Amino acid sequence: MSEKILTHLDEQGRATMVDVSGKVISQRTATAQSIVSLPDEVLAQLENGDLKTKKGSVFQTAVIAGIMAAKKTGDLIPLCHPLGLDNCKIDIQLNDDNDVVINCTATITAKTGVEMEALVGASIAALTIYDMCKALSHDIVIKETKLIAKTGGKRDFKRS
Structure with a gap:
């Protein structure tokens, strides 16, 4: 088995692209996923699969925030390459535990x-939900953000 190395360090241990x-x-x-737990007072505002506030849907x-963020990942994460995404989709659903499940899938034809980009998109979508609902409760918890799957490059990955 080959030795794993941190790819963002040069031979002298300095940060590098x-x-x-x-x-x-x-x-x-x-595809990345973020999960947001909303308290009952926020869930009570749920109507037709969405929350409506004075700020909008x-x-x-x-x-929209997640897609915009995914497109700006190279500006946010210092050693990320700036990429022109071919596509970015964000899906938001409630699971059986009434948690908000955000899936962000980014696609590109590149090196x-x-x-x-998928992780940033899911994260910012979660933070946007927090921001728009915090007037109802500060007991909102962003539980986790994780990579679900990736294809292309040296190896594919799929979380079991």
Whole structure:
């Protein structure tokens, strides 16, 4: 088994951007998920699968914010490559526990993957839900954000 190394460090241990100039262009996708737990006083405002506030539709605003953030990942994470995404989709659903489940899928045809874009998109969508609902309660919890799957590049990944 080959030794795993941190790719954002050079031989002297200094931070560096990964050189992708020698990589092959391929289609790459990544899906990330954030889960938000809303207290009962927020869930009571749920109407037709969305929360409506004075600021507007919570879930639709979160979708737009997540897509905008995914497109800006290279500006937010210092060593990420700036990427022009081919697509970014965000889906927001309630699960059986009444948690808000946000899935962000980013797609690109490029020399580098889009895991960070998917993670940033899901995270910012979750933060947007928090921001738009905090007037109702501060007992909102962003429980987790994780990579669900990625394709393309050296190896594919799928969380079991």
